Amino acid sequence: xxxERIKPHFPWITLIVLGTLVGIANPSFFNxxxxxxxxxxxxxLFIMALGMTFAIYIGGIDLSVQQLANMVTVIATVYLAQFGxxxxxxxxxxxxxxxxxxxxxxxxxxxxxxxxxxAMGFVALSVAKYLSGQRALYMDAELRNASFxxxxxxxxxxxxxxxxxxxxxxxxxxxxxxxSFGRSLKAVGAGELAAVASGLNVNRIKILAFAISGxxxxxAGLIFSVxxxxxxxxxxNGFLLLAIVAVLVGGTPLTGGVGGVLNTAxxxxxxxxxxxxxxYLEVAATQQQMIFGIILIIAIGLTIxxxxxxxxx
Amino acid sequence: xxxxxxxxxxxxxxKALSAVDLDIGRGEIIGLVGENGAGKSTLMKVIYGAxxxxxxxxxxxxxxxxxxxxxxxxxxxxxxxxxxxxxITNLTVMENIFLGYEQQFVRYGxxxxxxxxxxxxxxxxxxxxxxxxxxxxxxxxxxxRQLVELAKVLTxxxxxxxxxxxxxxxxxxxxxxxxxELLFSIxxxxxxxxxxxxxxxxxxxxxxISDRIYVMKDGxxxxxxxxxxxxxxxxxxxxxxxxxxxxxYREQLQKAYSDQAPLLSLEDVSVSGRFSNVSFDLHxxxxxxxxxxxxxxxxxxxxxxxxxxxxxxxxxxxxGKPVARFSPQAAVAAGIGYTPRERKVEGIVAGxxxxxxxxxxxxxxYSRAGVLNVSGERATARQWIERLAIKTPSEHKDxxxxxxxNQQKVVLAKWRSGGSDILLLDxxxxxxxxxxxxxxxxxxxxxxxxxxxxxxxxxxxEEAIGLAHTIIVLKDGVAQQRFDGFLTQKPSLYDLLHHMI
Numbered sequence: 001x002x003x004e005r006i007k008p009h010f011p012w013i014t015l016i017v018l019g020t021l022v023g024i025a026n027p028s029f030f031n032x033x034x035x036x037x038x039x040x041x042x043x044x045l046f047i048m049a050l051g052m053t054f055a056i057y058i059g060g061i062d063l064s065v066q067q068l069a070n071m072v073t074v075i076a077t078v079y080l081a082q083f084g085x086x087x088x089x090x091x092x093x094x095x096x097x098x099x100x101x102x103x104x105x106x107x108x109x110x111x112x113x114x115x116x117x118x119a120m121g122f123v124a125l126s127v128a129k130y131l132s133g134q135r136a137l138y139m140d141a142e143l144r145n146a147s148f149x150x151x152x153x154x155x156x157x158x159x160x161x162x163x164x165x166x167x168x169x170x171x172x173x174x175x176x177x178x179x180s181f182g183r184s185l186k187a188v189g190a191g192e193l194a195a196v197a198s199g200l201n202v203n204r205i206k207i208l209a210f211a212i213s214g215x216x217x218x219x220a221g222l223i224f225s226v227x228x229x230x231x232x233x234x235x236x237n238g239f240l241l242l243a244i245v246a247v248l249v250g251g252t253p254l255t256g257g258v259g260g261v262l263n264t265a266x267x268x269x270x271x272x273x274x275x276x277x278x279x280y281l282e283v284a285a286t287q288q289q290m291i292f293g294i295i296l297i298i299a300i301g302l303t304i305x306x307x308x309x310x311x312x313x
Numbered sequence: 314x315x316x317x318x319x320x321x322x323x324x325x326x327x328k329a330l331s332a333v334d335l336d337i338g339r340g341e342i343i344g345l346v347g348e349n350g351a352g353k354s355t356l357m358k359v360i361y362g363a364x365x366x367x368x369x370x371x372x373x374x375x376x377x378x379x380x381x382x383x384x385x386x387x388x389x390x391x392x393x394x395x396x397x398x399x400x401i402t403n404l405t406v407m408e409n410i411f412l413g414y415e416q417q418f419v420r421y422g423x424x425x426x427x428x429x430x431x432x433x434x435x436x437x438x439x440x441x442x443x444x445x446x447x448x449x450x451x452x453x454x455x456x457x458r459q460l461v462e463l464a465k466v467l468t469x470x471x472x473x474x475x476x477x478x479x480x481x482x483x484x485x486x487x488x489x490x491x492x493x494e495l496l497f498s499i500x501x502x503x504x505x506x507x508x509x510x511x512x513x514x515x516x517x518x519x520x521x522i523s524d525r526i527y528v529m530k531d532g533x534x535x536x537x538x539x540x541x542x543x544x545x546x547x548x549x550x551x552x553x554x555x556x557x558x559x560x561x562y563r564e565q566l567q568k569a570y571s572d573q574a575p576l577l578s579l580e581d582v583s584v585s586g587r588f589s590n591v592s593f594d595l596h597x598x599x600x601x602x603x604x605x606x607x608x609x610x611x612x613x614x615x616x617x618x619x620x621x622x623x624x625x626x627x628x629x630x631x632x633g634k635p636v637a638r639f640s641p642q643a644a645v646a647a648g649i650g651y652t653p654r655e656r657k658v659e660g661i662v663a664g665x666x667x668x669x670x671x672x673x674x675x676x677x678x679y680s681r682a683g684v685l686n687v688s689g690e691r692a693t694a695r696q697w698i699e700r701l702a703i704k705t706p707s708e709h710k711d712x713x714x715x716x717x718x719n720q721q722k723v724v725l726a727k728w729r730s731g732g733s734d735i736l737l738l739d740x741x742x743x744x745x746x747x748x749x750x751x752x753x754x755x756x757x758x759x760x761x762x763x764x765x766x767x768x769x770x771x772x773x774x775e776e777a778i779g780l781a782h783t784i785i786v787l788k789d790g791v792a793q794q795r796f797d798g799f800l801t802q803k804p805s806l807y808d809l810l811h812h813m814i
Contacts, residue, residue, distance in 0.1 A: 195673070
């Protein structure tokens, strides 16, 4: 069997091998209750990575997601009292809008997505700092529980967070595989020029991909904010690298066109297992990003489609 | 002195070179001619080291050599003057000439620009070019740049001890007559030091300068003629390599086109810098060929009709309705299909399967509220796979893995299944083998019968003459001549060439 044939199966093989290794070293890893809570912990990261998948699937990247989530934690906390559960709509819309602006800059103004999203990320960060007055804000516990308390309940032992994640995954998967939008995304990612020559509105598709990425980052920020019961311009720091790692180790290469949201689910679980391993090996929290940075470069090196890249700068 | 022995080169699905033998004597100038796709550029790439042959050997003075890149070939005295100019336009002339070989001017880690300028002057003198070596390359004319290219290659004279072999790929295509004369006299002067391989479409020039001419066709050298006995007609005949019979282009199937209102009409359409004041009508069942050299505006006209470029003036109407919005989306919606020349890049999406490619231009027909009807897509794909005899194991096969001819069929099926009745075909047979070409010709006739209007930019003039009802000859973006009435009488190659150049 050739390397090319095995490549698509790398992510889940990696997940099983890593999971087994960690489980052998530390049998308590397989404790179901522990696994469920570990998985529930990565839900905000997963949702962010899920959105990012759309940006990477078309061959772009979204570096704004972490700052968007930061901004949304502040928005959620500040406006919860005023709007109640409807604050969710504002959060998602804010993420969607900022993502759409990045997409507009990329498609219409020809600003590469890594720059446009980086720049819009700083805009979001600044909004967060302005709204929060650079302080850590806290939600009123009663209001929080009244509007979003349901998020952290259980049904038959399954945390609602996991159900939210599953519903969003299903939605993203449906979008990717069963809609004409999803098909267009694939065409743009795998062969943008052919997509143009087939009469697809490539600009609109790309703008929408970045907007969806922003919208998912908004949801991630909201859940994170409710979970920690507060908002702060730095709350989601550290998520960006992990989200990119989750997408790439899941098997959606930076060149786009292959992989997708199911891959990102696997990628996020791989990140979770690596984190669990690092906790077990007592790797200091300050060193974790170092390891993920190196994993990211290895993952890109393994997955990128070099035939699509003639020059890398 | 330099020889190729039984060189083979295979690309996936194509035998680009087969058993090519070639000899170059000291100081000899040989010509290399052939149609597009005959294997000339592959052969050139093997010679200057960009490709490695799959089998066969390269010999210099009887010694077998092997180059893994152009730089190694240069060390053996083999240099290439590129057709698409390889100079970097924002560098100075001298930087370009010594690009990659600056070390000789480095003193204590710093480039001695004066020494480089002196050396560059000496090189430029070889090609009789009196320009400032520190001029920025973009300020030069095309002819000057072509000579700088040659000067750059001639630095091999100092660097290499043995004989030189210099490849000239279409060096005259951007030159005026007197510049061509100058280039030829320079080439002749250099014969005491170098041998040349001259590739050109202009047969008279090849005859004028070459001692011997290699004629290529379908990856093989079909003939070698020396200048004294060379005859343009005979060579051209060998290049085409077959009696161009009426069957090949399915001329017996050609029928008169509809005289109803035109599907598409252009009135004085111009795109600045590309073409100007082009007018024609396209009728149902008509095959209209745009003929001209590279850059004559043929492709730009197709891309304008498809909405990829915006006319600066004039009016384009589809079925009598003036087009107001120029975009590929609008064009597709108006029933226009486009088969681009770059099949693998613009025609199909590699990484998507056959049915996904076929419905890409018409997702709206296979979805409701944005949700795809995949079984409908697959059914359509299976139907067209059958109808066009597309060789694929199933509709789930990745299009990137199909052969060129089958990829082209998928692209045509995409437009036909979507009901497009105006088709723009840009080099639809480029790179296809004979059998696949004939399939495309069959499809063109079949589409004409079905009332599709086709605008074709053909791969060769014969193909244009064979397939067309109407030919418009373009030169520098201006329509020179229109040929009609093909059912009774067809123009000859020379009729067309005469207006092209």
